[in-house]
Amino acid sequence: MNYPERIERARARMENMGVDVLLLSVGADLPYFTGYEAMPLERLTMFVLPRTGEAKLVVPRLEAPRVVAQPDVFEIVTWDETDDPIALVTRLADRPAVAAIGDHTWARFVLDLEAALPSTEFRKASLVTAALRMVKDAAEVDALTRAAHAVDVIAREMHGVRFSGRSELDVHRDLVDRMLELGHQRANFAIVAASGHAASPHHEPTDRVIVDGDVVLCDFGGTMDGYCSDITRMFVVGEPPAEVQHVYAVLMDAQERAVQAATVGTPCEAVDAAARQVIAAAGYGEFFVHRTGHGIGTEAHEDPYIVAGNVAPLAPGHAFSVEPGIYLPDRFGVRLEDIVVATAAGPRRLNEAPRDLAVVA
Amino acid sequence: MNYPERIERARARMENMGVDVLLLSVGADLPYFTGYEAMPLERLTMFVLPRTGEAKLVVPRLEAPRVVAQPDVFEIVTWDETDDPIALVTRLADRPAVAAIGDHTWARFVLDLEAALPSTEFRKASLVTAALRMVKDAAEVDALTRAAHAVDVIAREMHGVRFSGRSELDVHRDLVDRMLELGHQRANFAIVAASGHAASPHHEPTDRVIVDGDVVLCDFGGTMDGYCSDITRMFVVGEPPAEVQHVYAVLMDAQERAVQAATVGTPCEAVDAAARQVIAAAGYGEFFVHRTGHGIGTEAHEDPYIVAGNVAPLAPGHAFSVEPGIYLPDRFGVRLEDIVVATAAGPRRLNEAPRDLAVVA
Numbered sequence: 001m002n003y004p005e006r007i008e009r010a011r012a013r014m015e016n017m018g019v020d021v022l023l024l025s026v027g028a029d030l031p032y033f034t035g036y037e038a039m040p041l042e043r044l045t046m047f048v049l050p051r052t053g054e055a056k057l058v059v060p061r062l063e064a065p066r067v068v069a070q071p072d073v074f075e076i077v078t079w080d081e082t083d084d085p086i087a088l089v090t091r092l093a094d095r096p097a098v099a100a101i102g103d104h105t106w107a108r109f110v111l112d113l114e115a116a117l118p119s120t121e122f123r124k125a126s127l128v129t130a131a132l133r134m135v136k137d138a139a140e141v142d143a144l145t146r147a148a149h150a151v152d153v154i155a156r157e158m159h160g161v162r163f164s165g166r167s168e169l170d171v172h173r174d175l176v177d178r179m180l181e182l183g184h185q186r187a188n189f190a191i192v193a194a195s196g197h198a199a200s201p202h203h204e205p206t207d208r209v210i211v212d213g214d215v216v217l218c219d220f221g222g223t224m225d226g227y228c229s230d231i232t233r234m235f236v237v238g239e240p241p242a243e244v245q246h247v248y249a250v251l252m253d254a255q256e257r258a259v260q261a262a263t264v265g266t267p268c269e270a271v272d273a274a275a276r277q278v279i280a281a282a283g284y285g286e287f288f289v290h291r292t293g294h295g296i297g298t299e300a301h302e303d304p305y306i307v308a309g310n311v312a313p314l315a316p317g318h319a320f321s322v323e324p325g326i327y328l329p330d331r332f333g334v335r336l337e338d339i340v341v342a343t344a345a346g347p348r349r350l351n352e353a354p355r356d357l358a359v360v361a
Numbered sequence: 362m363n364y365p366e367r368i369e370r371a372r373a374r375m376e377n378m379g380v381d382v383l384l385l386s387v388g389a390d391l392p393y394f395t396g397y398e399a400m401p402l403e404r405l406t407m408f409v410l411p412r413t414g415e416a417k418l419v420v421p422r423l424e425a426p427r428v429v430a431q432p433d434v435f436e437i438v439t440w441d442e443t444d445d446p447i448a449l450v451t452r453l454a455d456r457p458a459v460a461a462i463g464d465h466t467w468a469r470f471v472l473d474l475e476a477a478l479p480s481t482e483f484r485k486a487s488l489v490t491a492a493l494r495m496v497k498d499a500a501e502v503d504a505l506t507r508a509a510h511a512v513d514v515i516a517r518e519m520h521g522v523r524f525s526g527r528s529e530l531d532v533h534r535d536l537v538d539r540m541l542e543l544g545h546q547r548a549n550f551a552i553v554a555a556s557g558h559a560a561s562p563h564h565e566p567t568d569r570v571i572v573d574g575d576v577v578l579c580d581f582g583g584t585m586d587g588y589c590s591d592i593t594r595m596f597v598v599g600e601p602p603a604e605v606q607h608v609y610a611v612l613m614d615a616q617e618r619a620v621q622a623a624t625v626g627t628p629c630e631a632v633d634a635a636a637r638q639v640i641a642a643a644g645y646g647e648f649f650v651h652r653t654g655h656g657i658g659t660e661a662h663e664d665p666y667i668v669a670g671n672v673a674p675l676a677p678g679h680a681f682s683v684e685p686g687i688y689l690p691d692r693f694g695v696r697l698e699d700i701v702v703a704t705a706a707g708p709r710r711l712n713e714a715p716r717d718l719a720v721v722a
Contacts, residue, residue: 039563042662062651065561081652082669107466108485124469173541200426202400290423291442301403308443
């Protein structure tokens with residue numbers, strides 16, 4: 001990745017937005033600009049990027065060996081166990097009128113920096129970074145495609161896997177292992193939810209054993225070479241009852257309509273509406289309890305959000321999930337998810353695994 | 362765990378500290394008081410605990426099925442995808458003069474709440490919660506002991522495991538798998554660092570293959586029934602050279618001295634000094650680049666920190682790591698870590714796995 005170019009674009013946007021210094025800590029902004037990911041621990045790591053002047057990466061001395069030097073991007077400044085990193089960052093920030101601080105920065109550091117810089121106005125770093133990160137260049141789309149194809153392989157494999165007699169946790173562990181084996185450095189999540197459990201969209205896998213007749217939702221993703229995957233496919237043990245088939249047919253139609261709606265210039269909320277209309281028309285509107293999708297890139301969830309109220313138009317290079325769901329409390333839930341990139345030639349799905357309700361043993 | 366009692370103690374401390382409302386989101390405070398862990402995602406979860414009046418748990422509607430209701434502790438308030446959770450929390454907080462916000466809360470929520478509550482002074486939640494969480498009761502010490510014994514089993518097993526010819530990542534995966542198999546719900550980390558890599562205290566495992574003569578540092582821990590484990594043991598492939606033996610003997614002595622120093626009433630920094638003096642006297646002072654330890658409980662790192670400058674005295678029920686290290690750049694590093702609880706009868710190690718430099722194949 002071309003970090004110096006990204007830094008230049010951030011500086012241009014800081015200029016436009018009247019931001020004097022960008023302060024990045026844990027979260028996806030930091031690796032986007034530096035290649036370095038801060039450990040989510042109590043010792044402060046902070047990238048200090050003034051609009052003009054040299055960028056510094058402030059890191060605890062014992063974590064400094066983890067940093068891959070980027071001398072054309074930043075200078076490393078280490079601090080020792082008994083130093084005060086807040087004082088160090090305050091000095092490097094050099095009395096900014098406006099500081100933009102990483103959206104995931106821990107409150108304890110925000111409050112300490114606010115106290116140390118009482119005349120500085122603090123804003124969210126996403127004001128500067130979201131617009132940049134949202135538009136993926138060709139190399140980024142390639143990285144997202146490789147991650148998508150890796151989870152596609154797993155989704156396909158699962159057609160031949162036995163579900164019956166195994167627990168949700170067993171299947172979960174397989175998904176995690178396969179993501180790591182197929183090139184992901186990190187498995188971010190692997191939801192496996194059988195029947196009633198699948199009515200909870202963010203169910204965490206349990207020792208519940210999957211049995212004949214279960215409808216099983218598998219939603220899994222991880223990080224591969226810095227970019228995220230995220231896919232949901234549905235499985236059923238034995239022949240599905242007519243109601244399940246009907247609900248799933250509605251869902252497939254809703255997802256397809258939403259994908260087709262995701263053309264450049266379309267407001268994000270119109271993509272959400274495209275899925276929602278199909279589901280509502282079939283009488284399941286109240287059971288589609290979440291937005292249709294989220295952006296994806298170096299972070300599993302990022303801008304643009306495919307949700308009512310987001311009137312921002314899709315642009316070429318926007319990458320996002322399209323994942324409507326229908327959740328019937330205590331009975332079953334279904335969701336179907338692909339990653340889609342908006343292009344001048346129309347919406348492009350990155351996932352290619354079969355989208356049907358897979359009958360498994 | 363007795364959540365109502367913990368809430369009562371928090372309220373008493375809020376009274377003492379002049380805090381009107383406690384606002385908890387991601388991080389270990391929330392499960393400590395409610396049994397519920399917020400998902401680290403962009404949808405706000407927030408526990409709103411006024412000093413007087415009813416506590417509410419604000420959660421996104423699609424995550425509400427994950428919450429185990431605790432009707433004697435809080436009422437669940439859900440919000441939908443197009444609602445404004447900041448407005449909801451602001452209303453529930455009811456114009457506090459002083460709000461204490463969870464130390465790990467994301468900056469984006471801190472800044473939004475500060476803007477929505479312009480006359481409120483924001484402080485860190487740890488002002489209220491750290492003193493409570495720091496002192497473990499008998500049930501918590503039992504939970505920490507069970508977690509410690511689970512990783513002890515793994516440390517012992519590794520004496521019979523082959524290291525030579527396997528990569529750091531291979532050994533890392535074994536550690537993660539074994540933690541999950543032995544009752545941990547989550548593996549938080551598993552550092553495997555061979556020779557030169559071990560000179561980086563927070564090294565992340567790579568595909569570097571371990572060979573004859575390597576000194577291998579293994580530092581691993583996870584979460585079991587809400588409480589954390591954390592252990593470091595050292596392995597060497599074949600007979601260790603005299604220098605490694607000497608450095609390790611210094612380290613074992615330093616760790617033992619620090620553990621013995623950890624008596625009730627002793628300032629935390631004196632425990633750090635006890636380890637540091639031994640290492641400095643042997644001529645390795647400059648290579649012990651981190652503090653001696655950190656508190657442990659529902660969070661892997663929490664108060665009390667065993668570090669120079671922390672003059673707070675140890676009290677019965679304080680639980681913390683004692684983990685001095687010696688890191689010789691590009692050559693090798695050694696660390697030895699046990700979890701220790703301060704008790705009226707003296708320091709009590711929770712880990713019982715052999716502490717010697719284990720010779721492995």
